[in-house]
Amino acid sequence: MMEIMEGSHAVANAVRMCRPQVIAAYPITPQTHIVEALAEMVADCRLDAEYITVESEFSALSACLGASAAGSRVYSATTSQGLALMFEVCFNTAGLRLPVVMSIVNRALGAPLSIWNDQQDSIALRDSGWLQFYAEDNQEATDLHYVAYRVAEDRRVLLPAFVCFDGYILSHTYEPVEMLTEEQVDRYLPKYRPVHRLDSADPISIGLFASPDYYTEFRYQIDQAVKGSMQVIREAGRQFGEMFGRDYASPVEEYRMDDADCAIVAMGSICGTAKDAIDEMRKEGRKAGLLRIRTFRPFPAEEVRKALSGVSSVAVLDKNISLGSKGAVALEVRDALYGSGVPVLDYIIALGGRDVAKKDIKSVVDMAAAGKGDLFYGLREEVLR
Amino acid sequence: MISLRELRIHGRGGQGSVTAAELIAVAAFAGGVYSQAFPAFGVERRGAPVQAFVRFDDKKIRLRSQVYDPDYIIVQDSTLISDVNVFQGVRDGGIVIVNTEKPLRAPVPPGVKVITLDATSIALKNLSVPITNTTLMGAFAAASGEIDLGALEKAIRGRFTGEMAEKNVAAAREAYARVKEVA
Structure with a gap:
């Protein structure tokens, strides 16, 4: 059913239906409405997730990284300077092959300070190993979150993903969006089953150092995974189209x-x-x-x-x-x-x-x-x- | 045949222009058309000039630019007229609703219908505060025919609750009736 709502709220609703188990985010304009809405959903028990309030974006993504390594489906959202502050953690999340999904409400980077939209923020992270999707409208901004989780968590991929949509121009716009139901999302997006996870009962180490003898091979494998994700995007996009009529098979x-x-x-x-x-x-x-x-x-x-x-x-x-x-x-x-x-x-x-x-x-x-x-x-x- | 219609709302920070745009879009969508509402974000200070926009169309709206050639204009505060060219780009045959208790002295572009309304008094009477957005939404419903009064009332009740909702509905109704009389 088509409903009219603000882009941020449509995205927050889509994220709720993806059932993230851990959310860690720091509010920043124009992302704020999304994380406010999610915090409310958690507080009202409409979303069964751990919502971690943090003191910075660096901590937000660090918490996501840890929670993802422990085997949870996790979510964050940020923009602009906030994403810049996550720079180091972004590379680590991809390198550790953790399927974190993060909304990027695109905004310009300072200086000079600008709260308005462009796509410099996510583009500046293009070399980090995160998949990057860009939405044209709020329908896509919601749908791409379901697709992003499907692709990111696929065992052939295991990489984090940005769902990018333009700050204000989409995030603060009221327009009709066809929201899926919880049942539909559950059918499309199965529960996350991590391949490896940090578990004190069965300890493993992840993220150790790589000597010059091996570092290149790690980078090669991450690159192969990013490139190989295209096939998975096609499959996940096609299946979305078959189930709900909006086909995202083509990049x-x-x-x-x-x-x-x-x-x-x-x-x-x-x-x-x-x-x-x-x-x-x-x-x-x-x-x-x-x-x-x-x-x-x-x-x-x-x-x-x-x-x-x-x-x-x-x-x-x-x-x-x-x-x-x-x-x-x-x-x-x-x-x-x-x-x-x-x-x-x-x-x-x-x-x-x-x-x-x-x-x-x-x-x-x-x-x-x-x-x-x-x-x-x-x-x-x-x-x- | 151009099916797209556009509304530009001029106000000052704190007068609820963005809310007005959103609720008009909600009411229009309830009436079976595609609608889009968005603000022109600037310096978000109380009293600073702000704009918000609404588009209406029979088909999906793809256009994302600000509104430059509006079919409709709402001016929440007539003191803006000396600071901002509120009539800029208005289409021939366009409708401009101005909140003022005095006759409009500013030059009006030819072919444009201006409706003046003392929305501040209506708002003060119904809400006890000079926030005119819901009043002017009622005036817009009457003057433009883009939205139905019932749908507007529903949109207002969807945003506000209890007594606050009913007071805003009463303000919208009064303005609607007032504009219907003169139209």
Whole structure:
């Protein structure tokens, strides 16, 4: 049944139905409504979980790491500076192969301080070994949590996962969402059965050091697991579609790409605005299309190559910047298209909450058609003087 | 044929503009259309100018930008008019509801219907506080036809409880009747 509610509350409800046994989180704007709602559910006995209040995000993810190592299904949520504070623990969680699921309510990183949306925070953790999913709307923001737990806990994967959705633009928006029932979630997401767990009755050690003779092999295996998770994502996404009608088998979504001349590539909520802009451009006879990246880690290079091989230009909208280089999505897309001759132009856009309207999408397409790109879109004149 | 309709609410921090947007979206969805409500988050101080937005459509709403060409505008506080161009981008044939006890002196764009209402007095009478959001929701229901008064009352009762809910419903009803008279 469709219900209308705030994105944060829809996500909190989805998380409740995933039945996490331990939640540790530290409130930070714009993530706060999620963890407030979950704390209330635990207090009201609507969710049977241990809710650990902590003094920082570092402690939040450390508690999650420990609880996951002890064999629990765990959850956290954060954003921006909070995620930055988790940096060390993020790498450890992935290295220890612990299937923690964490919502990232995407927000810009300081300095200067910004509470508004872009995707710099999760992108900055792209090398950490966490799977990364990006939602276009609140329906996906909820659904991807079920999928993320399924994939993360799969014995072929055993890796943590971020479910990323845009701060304010999705988290604080009221819109209709079709919520699953507890019975449906239970059928889709079985109880977590850890392969190994810390147990005082049967002690094991995890997370010891690796000498130069072995460290590389550990990294190789983690990399293999991240890459191999693509197959599991396809299976879990397809099964979700079979059970509930919304298919997440593909790590990308193609929108009006069949005969597209210029392809926009983007992640997250900006894709909704792009779709509306593309419909208007199509009416004007301009053949624009969209390739939306839903899974950024593992990166779906094969699907990207397939979808973009026939187009005459690719305009990547990056809500992040690898300072001194380019946007992270453009770098991946260029790598995927290496040798194809398809020009890939990068547009750094919507940083720190700057709004993107349909006209902005259209002007990016115009610029790409004219071969103008690899720039910050919409810069104020004064910084160019 | 454009099926998308958009509302922009201008208010000051503390006047409940975000709540108004949310409850209007809830009432619209109950009436069988797709709706979307979201705030323009800025400096969240009491008294600072704030905006909130609602979209209505017969199909799923994908657009995520702020509202630049509204069909409807609600101005919760007429003192905003000297600080903010509240009429910016309003569509031809648009409806603007302004909370004021005096006739509007600001220049109104041609083709726009302005409805003035002393929402502060209605709110004070019903709620004993000058918080006008629920009053203006009633006025919006009457002026726009986008939401049904019954659905609005249900949305208000879903957010507030007990006496507080009934007082807000009474304020919305009074404004609804007042606007229906002049419309």
